Amino acid sequence: AYPLHGAVRQDHSTMDLAQQYLEKYYNFRKNEKQFFKRKDSSPVVKKIEEMQKFLGLEMTGKLDSNTVEMMHKPRCGVPDVGG
Amino acid sequence: FSTFPGSPKWRKNHISYRIVNYTLDLPRESVDSAIERALKVWEEVTPLTFSRISEGEADIMISFAVGEHGDFYPFDGVGQSLAHAYPPGPGFYGDAHFDDDEKWSLGPSGTNLFLVAAHELGHSLGLFHSNNKESLMYPVYRFSTSQANIRLSQDDIEGIQSLYGARPSSDATVVPVPSVSPKPETPVKCDPALSFDAVTMLRGEFLFFKDRHFWRRTQWNPEPEFHLISAFWPSLPSGLDAAYEANNKDRVLIFKGSQFWAVRGNEVQAGYPKRIHTLGFPPTVKKIDAAVFEKEKKKTYFFVGDKYWRFDETRQLMDKGFPRLITDDFPGIEPQVDAVLHAFGFFYFFRGSSQFEFDPNARTVTHTLKSNSWLLC
Numbered sequence: 322a323y324p325l326h327g328a329v330r331q332d333h334s335t336m337d338l339a340q341q342y343l344e345k346y347y348n349f350r351k352n353e354k355q356f357f358k359r360k361d362s363s364p365v366v367k368k369i370e371e372m373q374k375f376l377g378l379e380m381t382g383k384l385d386s387n388t389v390e391m392m393h394k395p396r397c398g399v400p401d402v403g404g
Numbered sequence: 405f406s407t408f409p410g411s412p413k414w415r416k417n418h419i420s421y422r423i424v425n426y427t428l429d430l431p432r433e434s435v436d437s438a439i440e441r442a443l444k445v446w447e448e449v450t451p452l453t454f455s456r457i458s459e460g461e462a463d464i465m466i467s468f469a470v471g472e473h474g475d476f477y478p479f480d481g482v483g484q485s486l487a488h489a490y491p492p493g494p495g496f497y498g499d500a501h502f503d504d505d506e507k508w509s510l511g512p513s514g515t516n517l518f519l520v521a522a523h524e525l526g527h528s529l530g531l532f533h534s535n536n537k538e539s540l541m542y543p544v545y546r547f548s549t550s551q552a553n554i555r556l557s558q559d560d561i562e563g564i565q566s567l568y569g570a571r572p573s574s575d576a577t578v579v580p581v582p583s584v585s586p587k588p589e590t591p592v593k594c595d596p597a598l599s600f601d602a603v604t605m606l607r608g609e610f611l612f613f614k615d616r617h618f619w620r621r622t623q624w625n626p627e628p629e630f631h632l633i634s635a636f637w638p639s640l641p642s643g644l645d646a647a648y649e650a651n652n653k654d655r656v657l658i659f660k661g662s663q664f665w666a667v668r669g670n671e672v673q674a675g676y677p678k679r680i681h682t683l684g685f686p687p688t689v690k691k692i693d694a695a696v697f698e699k700e701k702k703k704t705y706f707f708v709g710d711k712y713w714r715f716d717e718t719r720q721l722m723d724k725g726f727p728r729l730i731t732d733d734f735p736g737i738e739p740q741v742d743a744v745l746h747a748f749g750f751f752y753f754f755r756g757s758s759q760f761e762f763d764p765n766a767r768t769v770t771h772t773l774k775s776n777s778w779l780l781c
Binding site for chain 2: 338342345346374375376377391393395396397398399401403
């Protein structure tokens with residue numbers, strides 16, 4: 322029932338957080354919102370993996386608990402990718 | 405490490421900064437000190453030097469703001485984004501903005517301004533984020549007591565030196581500062597060359613400060629304990645200049661450069677640091693070498709170069725007729741003094757690896773010992 326199979330059960334706020342986080346820090350463009358594509362080809366999954374790789378998390382491509390926890394931590398406002 | 409696209413950097417070594425406004429969470433002096441220390445972190449590994457201006461356009465403009473603040477990257481209330489900064493360049497480039505919805509602090513609670521400023525100023529100098537979790541330029545905020553004095557990782561040093569090169573090994577115009585190393589050396593208690601930065605008593609215990617650490621000798625355990633300064637007082641700097649206990653006030657004053665802090669037990673008192681000139685020193689005095697309180701007379705002696713001042717702790721004023729030459733009133737004690745202790749009726753002057761026991765009644769040096777004799781060496 323969840324777009325990202327195997328992810329932590331999400332509510333809208335977590336999904337919103339992830340979207341905002343990826344847009345703000347990983348140059349995720351809004352027109353690439355495609356949560357309902359197959360997980361192994363989803364740009365969202367790839368973006369999540371990019372974030373996980375940069376931040377030293379396991380690259381699951383999912384919004385697992387460690388990833389969600391990391392997104393809630395205070396941080397610098399400068400993006401991690403791009404300029 | 406990484407740099408911004410195109411690797412922008414300052415094309416000069418002398419960079420100006422200005423603190424445009426202040427958070428109400430901290431005293432102004434604390435904000436000034438945190439920013440100065442944050443810049444020094446980078447200064448110590450590059451040829452860069454920083455000077456502060458109080459008005460006009462500086463290279464790095466530092467400000468506190470909330471929400472939308474004019475650059476289309478609004479802050480977001482408490483948590484999440486703490487601050488951001490721009491890479492080197494004209495106008496708003498190089499500037500650093502801090503989210504004033506955060507609770508700024510100098511300790512482990514709230515958001516540590518010194519730590520965040522050091523990170524943001526790395527951006528102001530041209531560093532982008534690092535994916536190395538041990539690096540200062542890693543994007544996620546992590547405060548630990550060991551970071552109270554920030555040691556750059558090798559990754560941070562390689563990053564900044566890829567832009568500016570290393571600090572020159574000899575430069576007559578540079579004031580010597582302790583070098584920043586990714587693997588700091590720990591002082592060895594019985595090193596025959598050991599000298600102390602500052603020595604004081606605190607509630608009956610003897611404290612001997614050296615670099616980032618101090619030894620603590622209590623009256624019921626002669627074997628000294630060894631601690632990080634930051635483990636007890638996270639907001640204090642390392643490499644202290646002087647310390648003394650005004651024990652009629654249960655307070656230790658700690659000096660570094662032109663500032664001093666007051667601690668009571670393991671709490672740094674609010675309203676500090678203050679400038680040493682508030683004690684009555686002239687502007688020409690930039691730092692204190694050593695300080696000691698004489699309980700019987702309720703006077704504090706401050707040693708600076710070849711002179712000393714005497715401060716009346718009751719009136720909270722410098723005594724008239726000072727400064728005087730150290731050699732005139734303490735014959736046998738040669739300047740410059742590293743630290744002084746008053747105990748058992750004697751003054752103990754620490755100078756390098758030697759210690760001179762001075763009898764104030766006889767006005768003579770009675771014993772010469774090694775500085776670390778207090779540490780059972």
